[in-house]
Amino acid sequence: MQRTSRMLTPREALDIILAHVQRLPTETVTLMQAVGRVLAEPVIAPEDHPPFPAATMDGYAVIHDDTSPWREVIGEQYAGHVTDVVVTPGTAVRITTGAPLPAGADAVVPVEDVEVVDDHIVIRRDEVRPGENVRPVGVDIRRGDLVIPAGTLLGPAEIGLLASLGFARVTVSRRPRVSVLSTGDELVEPDAPLGPGQIRDSNRFMLVAAAERAGAEVIWAGRGPDDVERLTELLRERIAESDVVITSGGVSVGERDLISAALRTLGTVHIERLFMKPGKPFHFVTAGSTLLFGLPGNPVSALVGFEIFVVTALRAMTGQQPVEVEPVTVVLEHDVESGDRIEYQRAIVWCDSDGTLRARNTGPQSSARLLSAVGANAYLVVPPRATPYRAGERLQAILRGPVRGQRA
Structure with missing residues (x-):
């Protein structure tokens, strides 16, 4: 012993x-069971994302340098629905946000920049840029990219990303x-x-x-x-x-x-x-x-x-990373007494308009007073010294909750 x-x-x-x-x-769980779990293995993208060029606005898929004054609307392209139409000079395809760009097109003109006359459109501006309002293949993620490192605590964004990349199950601790x-x-x-x-x-x-x-x-x-x-x-x-x-x-x-x-x-x-x-x-x-x-x-x-x-x-x-929460530096809002040991005072930390983190404790700090921890988003770390710490001095704080954006 x-x-x-x-x-x-x-x-x-x-x-x-x-x-x-x-x-x-480790164990393997479904995505529905994965929230709040720690990823045990790195996630590598198995494919480009997006896997196809996609419209970022509702509008018309066109050839950017087509000089035709009128363009015939030869079809429609919706998210989840792909047609075999090919855009050629003098034509356009009606397209919705997220839909794959039809073959031949290289830009999308928003609906507000188009005048529709029967089954034709006129673009009401002089220039259309190549790639305008189009998300290229792999612009977000390239196949083989490390997208989520091991040790990540899985939240809604990570789970959504896993689903978008084709993962139905994931290995966690x-x-x-x-x-x-x-x-x-x-x-x-x-x-x-x-x-x-x-x-x-x-x-x-x-x-x-x-x-x-x-x-x-x-x-x-x-x-x-x-x-x-x-x-x-x-x-x-x-x-x-x-x-x-x-x-x-x-x-x-x-x-x-x-x-x-x-x-x-x-x-x-x-x-x-x-x-x-x-x-x-x-x-x-x-x-x-x-x-x-x-x-x-x-x-x-x-x-x-x-x-x-x-x-x-x-x-x-x-294996969660980081293992330890790094302390932050705060400016004291008031004087703080120091004892004969390192003290962890329950405190409220907020961010001033100039980006400075400021802190005040929650009042009486008795170890029996649980009320001192209610609403506290940090522990103010007060090292021992002979004199009090004065308002305006800097100390370290360990955050235990979100930082408030204004004076608490």
Whole structure:
């Protein structure tokens, strides 16, 4: 058993965690099942796209340098419907957006630039350019192009692109299988009446939601028993079925911190304390290929620990790129007090009209105050120093949501 008693910086902790991550196997799914999954293999274009020259506007397909004053309309060409007509000097074909350009034509004149008289047209301008209003073959994608790299999180645009290139199925990383366990004699279900000293079990529901949003499959969630032997056996069962086991509570120094005692018997302890706030008590344990994260019981501490460390591990397991979210530089909107550890303050970051990212925290930063994370789109990283950080100074922030385009 390896144990590190000193407090590790978040960077040191991430390096240790990533060194123990094993990539998950792959599986093939339909496009309908692929949203939110991580692409396991690069996608190479099997064909040019578009595969034919296509009209970009409704109009008339013509020969650009045809000098005929009148042109006979000899047919119509619609998207999904191809005719065998050939455009020759003195002729034109009515065409709709997206339709293949008929043979012989090399330009499309919009309907607003044409006067129609019976079955003939007159172009009401002097010049038609070659290739006008036509998408050439392969203008978007050439056969053999890398169109989606491995490690991409598949969203609507990627899935639409795959469909347009003829892919009905795609190879992705298996979703991480996660178990979530909360501990504490004081915990009751959300809809239960509160007795003396009791609180509702918010962490379990929060962590399940966080795991699912991170792309994991939560295969079990529950509360742990209040004795070490039964808790150890439950964790052993969860380890056997899970890629990741997440616990909350019971990792501080104290005789009732059962999780710490149980984890020490189940695997190799790599991390026990972090040089950060919130979230100083933090366990990282490996049992075979399974990763165990012992998060603190305070809700904000658990959430910060999950989003900084567990999410990174889940991304690495699936090969998602980038594995870590790069911090951004922000300008403080107000003074910020500094403590004796690296602090992750819940904050709101927005972009000024000049492109500057500005930030303010969400108010009181107690680790028990989950309200501080509601609406926060970033963690403001506040290193320790003897004096406060003043308004106008620059700090780093880790984004956890979209940046707002105006003052929050």
